[in-house]
Amino acid sequence: MRAVVFEAFGELAQVREVPDPVPSADGVVVRVEATGLCRSDWHAWMGHDSGVALPHVPGHELSGTVAAVGSGVGNWRVGDRVTVPFVCACGRCAACAAGEQQVCERQEQPGFTHWGSFAEYVPVHHADVNLVALPDGMSYVTAAGLGCRFATAYRAVVAQGRTRAGEWVAVHGCGGAGLSAVMIAAACGARVVAVDVAPRALEL
Numbered sequence: 001m002r003a004v005v006f007e008a009f010g011e012l013a014q015v016r017e018v019p020d021p022v023p024s025a026d027g028v029v030v031r032v033e034a035t036g037l038c039r040s041d042w043h044a045w046m047g048h049d050s051g052v053a054l055p056h057v058p059g060h061e062l063s064g065t066v067a068a069v070g071s072g073v074g075n076w077r078v079g080d081r082v083t084v085p086f087v088c089a090c091g092r093c094a095a096c097a098a099g100e101q102q103v104c105e106r107q108e109q110p111g112f113t114h115w116g117s118f119a120e121y122v123p124v125h126h127a128d129v130n131l132v133a134l135p136d137g138m139s140y141v142t143a144a145g146l147g148c149r150f151a152t153a154y155r156a157v158v159a160q161g162r163t164r165a166g167e168w169v170a171v172h173g174c175g176g177a178g179l180s181a182v183m184i185a186a187a188c189g190a191r192v193v194a195v196d197v198a199p200r201a202l203e204l
Contacts, residue, residue: 009047036061059117091129100189165189
C-alpha cells in the first residue's frame with residue numbers, strides 16, 4: 001500500500017510503498033476513505049510523544065470501509081462503513097468497565113502506538129469495542145473528524161458541561177476542537193461566544 005512515512009522526527013515525510021497491514025485476531029483492517037489532519041499529528045511528527053516509534057505513519061482521524069476481519073471479531077464484516085475514536089480502548093480494564101474508555105489503561109492510538117491513517121489501509125485493534133458504524137447518509141469526510149475533535153468537544157460541552165438551551169457558553173480557542181465545541185453548543189441551543197486572537201480564526 002501507499003503511505004506517508006517519516007524516518008526521523010521533524011524531517012520531511014514521503015509517500016512510499018509499505019507492506020499492507022494484517023488484522024489481529026480481535027481487530028480489523030480499514031481501507032481509509034478519508035483522514036483528517038490534527039495538531040496531535042504535528043506533535044507525533046515532532047517527536048513530542050514517547051510512544052511513536054520510527055519509521056512512522058501518522059494519522060488518527062479516519063473513516064473508511066472494513067477490508068479484512070480478524071478471526072475473533074463478531075460484530076463487523078468486510079464492506080462495513082466505519083470510523084474510530086482517537087483512543088482505541090481494550091474494553092476489559094477498570095477504566096473501560098467504568099465507561100471511561102478515553103483513559104483506558106491499555107489504550108492504543110492509530111498514528112501513535114502503531115501506524116496510522118495517512119495510508120491506504122490502517123489496522124484497528126479490539127474492533128468490537130472501538131469501531132463505530134456510519135449511517136448511509138454520512139460522508140466519509142464528515143465522519144473522519146468525529147472520533148477526535150468532535151468527541152473531545154462533545155465530552156466537554158455535553159457530558160461534562162451539561163450545556164442547556166439558553167445558557168451562555170464561551171469557547172476559548174477556535175481550532176478544530178474549539179470550532180467543534182461551538183457547533184455542538186449551538187446545537188444544544190446555547191448562546192455561544194467564540195474567543196481567539198488569530199485573525200484567520202476570528203473570520204470564521
